[in-house]
Amino acid sequence: MTTEEEIRDLVQRKDGAIERLVNTYTGPLLAGALAIGFTKTDAEDLVQETFVAFLGAMDRFEGRSKLKTYLFGILYNKAKEMRKKQRREVNLDEVQEDFENRFDARGGWSTPPQGPEESVLSQEIRDMIEECAKNLSPTQSAAFFLTEVSGESPEEICNTLGIRATHLRVLLHRARMNLRECLEKHWGRRK
Amino acid sequence: MIMDRWMPSCREVAQRLTEGGFEKLPWHRRLPVRMHLLMCEHCRRVARQIVLINQALQRIWMETPDPSTLDDVKRRILDRLRRN
Numbered sequence: 088m089t090t091e092e093e094i095r096d097l098v099q100r101k102d103g104a105i106e107r108l109v110n111t112y113t114g115p116l117l118a119g120a121l122a123i124g125f126t127k128t129d130a131e132d133l134v135q136e137t138f139v140a141f142l143g144a145m146d147r148f149e150g151r152s153k154l155k156t157y158l159f160g161i162l163y164n165k166a167k168e169m170r171k172k173q174r175r176e177v178n179l180d181e182v183q184e185d186f187e188n189r190f191d192a193r194g195g196w197s198t199p200p201q202g203p204e205e206s207v208l209s210q211e212i213r214d215m216i217e218e219c220a221k222n223l224s225p226t227q228s229a230a231f232f233l234t235e236v237s238g239e240s241p242e243e244i245c246n247t248l249g250i251r252a253t254h255l256r257v258l259l260h261r262a263r264m265n266l267r268e269c270l271e272k273h274w275g276r277r278k
Numbered sequence: 279m280i281m282d283r284w285m286p287s288c289r290e291v292a293q294r295l296t297e298g299g300f301e302k303l304p305w306h307r308r309l310p311v312r313m314h315l316l317m318c319e320h321c322r323r324v325a326r327q328i329v330l331i332n333q334a335l336q337r338i339w340m341e342t343p344d345p346s347t348l349d350d351v352k353r354r355i356l357d358r359l360r361r362n
């Protein structure tokens with residue numbers, strides 16, 4: 088079914104249209120909400136609110152993006168509203184400073200990178216990365232989630248998050264650097 | 279040395295590998311990074327770790343929520359939407 092058909096059925100309140108909407112998009116939206124750090128209960132509320140907001144203003148959807156991308160945009164903006172009072176974004180400059188400190192004036196490693204040398208993902212490494220991902224800022228997680236899991240194009244992601252392509256690259260770079268540094272620390276601390 | 283002029287530094291390689299989209303770059307932009315990786319064990323280690331990080335998060339995020347939880351969530355959301 089195309090996006091236009093989905094929307095037409097919803098506007099005409101056809102039988103099963105809302106069920107189809109919820110069945111199709113709850114999974115990806117819930118995974119996204121969990122990825123940006125919401126608890127299960129809050130994530131469910133957020134997905135619910137996303138559907139309510141979408142159904143209340145379907146006429147604003149112009150069909151320029153995929154419905155999934157559009158819904159994720161609503162979810163992300165709602166998440167930002169909820170977060171405003173809860174948690175401040177990590178200071179991104181500090182992360183960049185950590186990165187720069189790893190290199191000497193000629194751009195070589197000042198302290199060689201440590202951490203796992205494996206090329207196969209073990210349960211141990213996976214657990215470490217899962218723990219490390221909790222330290223990502225919501226925007227970093229959202230950018231990472233949309234790129235690696237949701238498989239959206241960079242243009243769609245920029246639209247959804249309301250950022251420019253250069254900002255997206257910086258977010259992804261910082262997210263991955265952050266995770267790598269964290270993995271290195273965890274690895275060094277193991278028995 | 280002539281190599282220095284076109285061979286990216288470790289810092290540039292780390293930047294390239296972490297910002298993503300490397301595989302989609304044209305070959306002449308990928309080649310210097312690949313050459314660097316052939317010669318630099320530190321950056322090879324980082325490159326492998328970046329792949330592990332991408333794989334781990336893909337799996338972790340794709341596996342949540344589990345299917346039985348998801349069905350419950352869908353049911354609750356539908357109930358509430360119908361009541362509205």
